[in-house]
Amino acid sequence: MSPLFNSSIAIIFLICGIAATFIMLELRGAPKDRSINATLIKLHKIFGWIFMGIFLLLLIVMIIKVSGYKEEISSRISFHIVLSLALIPLLGIKIIIARRYPRLSQYLIAFGPIALAFAVALTGLTAGYYFMHSSDIKYVSLTGSDSKILDENLGRQVVNQRCNKCHTLERVYRAVKSEEGWTSTINRMASLDAPNISSFDIKQSIHFLANRQKMLKGKDESQLNKAFGKTIMETKCTSCHSLERIVQAKKGKEKWESTVKRMIKYSGNPEYLTKKAKGELIEYLINK
Ligand code: HEC
Ligand code: HEC
Structure with a gap:
């Protein structure tokens, strides 16, 4: 699933959480006549189940993604994992109380706002971060005016930090590509990892990787072209x-x-x- 799709779903998740919580506050805090109450309860359940459904879906996506990581995960992602895991018992106990323990139902009202607080933090860390940085996500290639910002040491740092999350750096350093080839590969990697690899990072990595190979092969153009073909x-x-x-x-x-x-x-x-x-x-x- 694309990061845009995940983030949009996460926003729907949050909206359902807010709706379910405020409907319950309305029901408990300012009860209306019977027919309106019955409709509100129905709405609360619908929003609640959509919230649960999306939560489970995103949880599965998260587990699949995390199981593919090769390296230490960032603090943003670890916090995201902690919040998601903590939501599991919170939501589970809430449903069990609602279904099996009617005498404890007076405590249910506290679960809504707590679960909502988790959901806001979770969505802010993921979808919020994505939308804040989504303007960075576009196909990036080097242009003449970039020479001012390009720096090989910075490029090496970016590659060593950003490119070993899903595979080893060996995969990166073994590949020999033209500038065009690197531009297309690195843009693909950035979209796989959106929004963590910024336009600036993409430019520095293209510059570093394309130049590194020119130096490796000296001035022998035909050797280099052969290596491009081999890759x-x-x-x-x-x-x-x-x-x-x-x-x-x-x-x-x-x-x-x-x-x-x-x-x-x-x-x-x-x-x-x-x-x-x-x-x-x-x-x-x-x-x-
Ligand atoms: C979000 C995970 C992820 C990150 C981060 C990532 N890659 Fe990849 N990379 C992949 C996957 C998945 C494949 C294999 C599928 C493919 O080629 O699209 C791959 C394959 C590759 C390949 C071999 C395929 C080819 O086209 O040559 C190279 C080279 C590569 N990555 C370079 C990089 C570089 C450079 C970076 C850092 C800018 C990077 N990767 C960051 C996931 C990632
Ligand atoms: C989508 C699958 C697929 C991909 C990708 C693929 N091949 Fe093939 N290749 C085949 C099949 C099927 C055969 C056997 C049938 C045939 O020879 O037409 C074959 C056979 C071959 C042969 C032996 C037959 C001959 O004509 O000498 C060579 C050489 C070859 N492929 C080269 C390549 C090269 C180079 C690439 C990368 C551009 C490539 N293949 C990518 C499916 C693929």
Whole structure:
């Protein structure tokens, strides 16, 4: 699920929590005539169940996400986890009292505001943070005027801090890509991790990673292009069969062009490789 979808659902979650709590305050604090009360109780239950449903859904999403983290999690995320877990017994006990222990029902009124306080804190930490930073989320590439802000040391720091959350840094440092290739990969990573990797971070990482490779390979342009092609092969061509199959095949330019065209067709995605990436890949395949 995308961060925008999650955050929007979290806002609906909060609205249902507020509605359910205030309806209950109204019912207990200023009872109306019977028919209005009956409608209010019904509304309270509807909002309450939507609140519970969304809570369970977001809880499952959170557990799946956290189980994929490779590194120490940030304090914002750990606090989010603590609040979500604490809500489980709070909501569970509230439902059990309402259903099984009528003599304790006078205490129920306290559960609403407490659960709401948790929900506000939870939503603020996630959806609030997302909406506050969502203007940062757009496709970012380097332009001429960026040279003033670009700094390789800063770029290295950003990469080392931001890029080892979901996979090891080895994955990053082993890949060799052109500036265009890094721009597309890092933007994809930033959207996977939105809104934690800002536009500024994206620019610094593209600059650092693209430059680092130029230095690694010295001035030998053809070596570098070969490395670009190899990375494209390693990242794009291994989903359906082993690399061995490709490494063993010896073909000329035309044959490779038609093979790669066929593979793109198999992938079912006409944009599987950009024109530039396709050129670099084929160049590599011919001379590998
Ligand atoms: C939110 C988790 C997450 C973060 C943070 C993240 N990545 Fe990734 N990365 C992934 C996933 C998932 C894949 C595999 C799927 C894919 O390639 O889209 C991947 C794959 C990659 C690959 C191999 C695929 C390719 O296209 O070359 C590279 C290189 C990479 N990431 C670099 C980075 C860099 C650089 C950063 C930091 C700017 C970063 N990642 C941050 C989740 C993440
Ligand atoms: C969506 C799945 C898929 C992807 C992605 C894929 N292939 Fe294939 N590949 C196949 C299938 C299926 C075959 C066997 C049928 C055939 O040869 O047409 C195959 C066979 C091959 C062969 C052996 C046949 C021949 O013509 O020499 C080579 C080489 C090859 N693929 C290269 C690549 C390269 C390079 C890429 C990356 C651009 C790639 N594949 C990506 C599905 C895929």
